[in-house]
Amino acid sequence: MLLTGCINDDDSSRVQYSVGVRLVTKTGELLPDSVAGTVHTYMFLSGRFVQEVTPEVNGRYYICFDNSQPMQLVAVGAGTVDSVSLVTPSVGEDISSVCASLKYPSESRSSASISETTPMNYLCYGNFSYTPGESLTDSTTATLTMMNKNVRIHIVIRHLLTQLGDGKYTVKLRGFRDALAFDGSIKGDSIEYEPHGSFDSDGTYSTDIINAMPTADGEHVTFSLYKDGYPIFTSGSDSDGSPISLQPEDDKVIIVDVGKMGVNLNVIPWSDVNGNTVFY
Secondary structure, three states, X not given: OOOOOOOOOOXXXXXXXXXXXXXXXXXXXXXXXXXXXXXXXXXXXXXXXXXEEOOOXXXXXXXXXXXXXXXXXXXXXXXOOOOEEEOXXXXXXXXXXXXXXXXXXXXXXXXOOEOOOOOOOOEEEEEEEXXXXXXXXXXXXXXXXXXXXXXXXXXXXXXXXXXXOOOXXXXXXXXXXXXXXXXXXXXXXXXXXXXXXXXXXXXXXEEOOEEEOOOOOOOOEEEEEEEOOEEEEEEOEOOOOOEEOOXXXXXXXXXXXXXXXXXXXXXXXXXXXXXXXXXX
């Protein structure tokens, strides 16, 4: 889509781009377009929303704008709309406003924690930015790269029964938020996850997978273990003292070893636990 005024006007103060969108992993591997669902693309000038841009039949986005203003072209798509709400901005809205927010499993928005496993597997986001002075040619080709913002967390607790005995055990993770902004930042309300868990035949306690937003800048996750409703262990860092934080596309496991001398907590890639095989 070309903005009004790009054709048949004096183009000396305008720049045009033909933008292609590609969806990749953080290691650069291409992903099928289907994982992002329906992609919505929005143009912001000087940090304010101007209009939604639709692709041409060839899949590319054609944009034209005043070259004296910074421009951001933001693309967002959710593979599962049952768990994520996409927000269409109003004209003039700031780029820091929310573009996607999690849907809560229960009808009550005021619930303190989420216990159901959320089905969100892909929340894809990307942006292409222009800074005045970068290009003054009549037409420029560019690529907007989208990546998955979703994180996956597994929890495995070992030696719980042998050290602490029978009881009703639960875990809670705090420090997550429920929204993604058009500028790519994580924001919104705080979320507490309380996933279902159970013991296997070897006495290892594990929980359902948590699908969540990555941790916001400057924030971290706090892990808490409860027995019969009473907290028995809480930590916001691993055994080396590093804060628990999660970046986009992380698929990690929090491993807790309960021993006679104390509790050790480590955060490692899930694939390292399962012989480089990630189970979905």
